[in-house]
Amino acid sequence: MSLDRAVTLFAGFMVLLSLALTHWVHPAWVxxxxxxxxxxxxxxxxxxxxxxxxxxxxxxKPGAAFR
Incomplete structure (x- = not known):
């Protein structure tokens, strides 16, 4: 996995996690x-x-984002 894909995957995961925490735990997680x-x-x-x-x-390793 390239660095660009890892960062994009992590950002998407964090957005979905924070939305789930906002919904089920507390609105301040937004x-x-x-x-x-x-x-x-x-x-x-x-x-x-x-x-x-x-x-x-x-x-x-850095590399091409999408091959």
Missing amino acids: WLTVFVGFNLMQSSITGFCPAAILFRRLGV
Whole structure:
């Protein structure tokens, strides 16, 4: 799995998790969704993505996103 796919998968998982937590635990969990969305927007503008740094340290190799 490439780094781009890992980051995209993680972001999608976090959005779905935060929506589930919002529905079943407490409405304030919606702020996690807001944080993930904000982080996606800022990383597309600045190129800085904490999740990508973490995945790189875990050994995920950069490569073509979709082959």
